[in-house]
Amino acid sequence: xxxxxxxxxxxxxxxxxxxxxxxxxxxxxxxxxxxxxxxxxxxxxxxxxxxxxxxxxxxxxxxxxxxxxxxxxxxxxxxxxxxxxxxxxxxxxxxxxxxxxxxxxxxxxxxxxxxxxxxxxxxxxx
Amino acid sequence: xxxxxxxxxxxxxxxxxxxxxxxxxxxxxxxxxxxxxxxxxxxxxxxxxxxxxxxxxxxxxxxxxxxxxxxxxxxxxxxxxxxxxxxxxxxxxxxxxxxxxxxxxxxxxxxxxxxxxxxxxxxxxxxxxxxxxxxxxxxxxxxxxxxxxxxxxxxxxxxxxxxxxxxxxxxxxxxxxxxxxxxxxxxxxxxxxxxxxxxxxxxxxxxxxxxxxxxxxxxxxxxxxxxxxxxxxxxxxxxxxxxxxxxxxxxxxxxxxxxxxxxxxxxxxxxxxxxxxxxxxxxxxxxxxxxxxxxxxxxxxxxxxxxxxxxxxxxxxxxxxxxxxxxxxxxxxxxxxxxxxxxxxxxxxxxxxxxxxxxxxxxxxxxxxxxxxxxxxxxxxxxxxxxxxxxxxxxxxxxxxxxxxxxxxxxxxxxxxxxxxxxxxxxxxxxxxxxxxxxxxxxxxxxxxxxxxxxxxxxxxxxxxxxxxxxxxxxxxx
Numbered sequence: 001x002x003x004x005x006x007x008x009x010x011x012x013x014x015x016x017x018x019x020x021x022x023x024x025x026x027x028x029x030x031x032x033x034x035x036x037x038x039x040x041x042x043x044x045x046x047x048x049x050x051x052x053x054x055x056x057x058x059x060x061x062x063x064x065x066x067x068x069x070x071x072x073x074x075x076x077x078x079x080x081x082x083x084x085x086x087x088x089x090x091x092x093x094x095x096x097x098x099x100x101x102x103x104x105x106x107x108x109x110x111x112x113x114x115x116x117x118x119x120x121x122x123x124x125x126x
Numbered sequence: 127x128x129x130x131x132x133x134x135x136x137x138x139x140x141x142x143x144x145x146x147x148x149x150x151x152x153x154x155x156x157x158x159x160x161x162x163x164x165x166x167x168x169x170x171x172x173x174x175x176x177x178x179x180x181x182x183x184x185x186x187x188x189x190x191x192x193x194x195x196x197x198x199x200x201x202x203x204x205x206x207x208x209x210x211x212x213x214x215x216x217x218x219x220x221x222x223x224x225x226x227x228x229x230x231x232x233x234x235x236x237x238x239x240x241x242x243x244x245x246x247x248x249x250x251x252x253x254x255x256x257x258x259x260x261x262x263x264x265x266x267x268x269x270x271x272x273x274x275x276x277x278x279x280x281x282x283x284x285x286x287x288x289x290x291x292x293x294x295x296x297x298x299x300x301x302x303x304x305x306x307x308x309x310x311x312x313x314x315x316x317x318x319x320x321x322x323x324x325x326x327x328x329x330x331x332x333x334x335x336x337x338x339x340x341x342x343x344x345x346x347x348x349x350x351x352x353x354x355x356x357x358x359x360x361x362x363x364x365x366x367x368x369x370x371x372x373x374x375x376x377x378x379x380x381x382x383x384x385x386x387x388x389x390x391x392x393x394x395x396x397x398x399x400x401x402x403x404x405x406x407x408x409x410x411x412x413x414x415x416x417x418x419x420x421x422x423x424x425x426x427x428x429x430x431x432x433x434x435x436x437x438x439x440x441x442x443x444x445x446x447x448x449x450x451x452x453x454x455x456x457x458x459x460x461x462x463x464x465x466x467x468x469x470x471x472x473x474x475x476x477x478x479x480x481x482x483x484x485x486x487x488x489x490x491x492x493x494x495x496x497x498x499x500x501x502x503x504x505x506x507x508x509x510x511x512x513x514x515x516x517x518x519x520x521x522x523x524x525x526x527x528x529x530x531x532x533x534x535x536x537x538x539x540x541x542x543x544x545x546x547x548x549x550x551x552x553x554x555x556x557x558x559x560x561x562x563x564x565x566x567x568x569x570x571x572x573x574x575x576x577x578x579x580x581x582x583x584x585x586x587x588x589x590x591x592x593x594x595x596x597x598x599x600x601x602x603x604x
Contacts, residue, residue: 082368106374106411108382
């Protein structure tokens with residue numbers, strides 16, 4: 001089953017996401033800050049990354065996503081957003097931020113699973 | 127080069143200020159209207175003095191008079207037309223140039239008029255003072271001083287040429303029956319006083335105009351400071367509200383996980399309580415989003431403008447809201463009564479928020495088994511979207527207050543305790559951003575016994591007012 005990395009500074013969100021994903025049979029690794037997040041992705045090469053937009057600094061998630069893309073990590077990325085729309089950064093995926101999907105918090109388990117499945121199917125057709 | 131000169135004389139703050147350009151534009155129009163009045167007055171003056179006071183004008187004077195009046199009228203008509211095409215573009219022919227052109231044309235015609243009515247013997251010379259005062263109110267000081275100096279010199283030259291008989295003198299026979307122009311002492315004293323009067327008028331009028339501009343600048347500065355303070359406050363609010371949202375969304379995520387049985391089966395009583403807990407956290411999140419939306423509207427003046435299919439947005443909202451409508455057994459229907467589907471310019475995201483709020487309200491304050499009707503219609507100039515329900519309605523005396531921040535009608539508070547009272551004020555702001563209007567009616571056309579219901583009608587113009595477009599254009603150019 002696919003390996004998914006979840007990076008968010010809120011440990012409860014990490015826990016909740018892991019619960020949902022493991023229940024569906026995915027393997028999950030987590031990190032609660034961008035540095036550790038970068039490390040686990042580099043070492044474990046997950047099949048999918050879930051990333052929160054805002055961590056310690058408002059744009060931590062954006063920068064980390066950009067860093068992955070710059071270093072040629074082609075792993076699909078889902079971004080958790082909380083105030084994205086309210087902040088006027090109503091981004092279409094891939095436009096401003098190099099990510100594949102957005103999920104608005106609070107995270108509904110159905111949406112999360114739905115988007116994860118779709119992205120994995122799209123990226124790993126073969 | 128000339129343009130630079132003109133601009134250097136406009137106060138720095140004013141170049142970017144639409145108020146400044148609007149003021150100049152308005153003064154130009156006023157100037158043009160005054161000139162029409164002047165044409166009428168001069169014609170009457172000529173008529174009365176000729177036929178009633180029997181002043182004996184020479185043939186040259188009469189012809190010159192008629193030609194001058196006719197030319198004032200014709201260049202005024204041209205200026206009037208031209209004014210419409212003048213844009214707020216500081217690098218091109220702008221309202222300031224139009225003012226300059228008008229003053230120069232007026233001074234030239236007045237000089238000719240004075241010449242043909244006796245030079246320094248003409249009573250009309252006093253109009254020069256009037257003209258330079260108007261000029262001082264519109265044009266930069268240095269320019270008005272220069273123009274005044276040139277015209278004083280021209281007047282002196284005219285008098286000297288008449289005195290030495292290089293050009294003909296045209297006295298008004300019957301008004302002044304002795305000649306003054308050939309008396310060098312009188313001419314000298316007259317011209318000196320004239321020059322003094324002109325420069326004093328420019329000095330005084332220009333000083334006043336400058337003070338006025340300074341006041342206006344102070345006002346603009348204070349407004350800017352106020353705006354900055356307001357934005358700082360909104361940023362602070364957004365920061366706090368976001369902090370509050372973080373734990374709430376974590377709670378909501380956990381509840382969802384439990385409710386969707388990711389942790390195994392749960393007791394029915396617990397499930398029921400959890401559903402209620404979930405509803406309350408959802409409300410909290412909704413309120414937080416409302417506050418964030420209001421802050422966004424204040425904080426970011428950005429407005430994405432694109433061509434929009436209104437039925438795409440409205441039907442999207444109806445589809446999303448259908449679930450909660452079904453839960454309350456409320457029939458939610460969308461009607462498109464338009465003959466022709468014309469697109470409208472606006473911000474998709476903001477309009478979505480507006481309709482989502484309105485339709486959401488209708489469902490929230492509806493009664494089980496009731497219905498909500500959303501109707502799209504249009505005429506040649508406006509798009510109308512009507513959201514009507516047969517719900518609890520709004521008491522008549524509270525109707526005027528419902529669009530205010532944090533306002534919630536008394537009858538609504540009794541039924542549903544929660545709600546931030548921000549929804550409708552957000553909707554109103556969004557509609558106004560689109561130059562549209564919103565009104566609420568209760569009882570609605572769907573009123574039933576005990577349930578008056580409410581109708582909200584939004585009107586969005588296909589084309590915004592000319593003023594808005596001019597401003598957009600101005601911003602784009604500057």
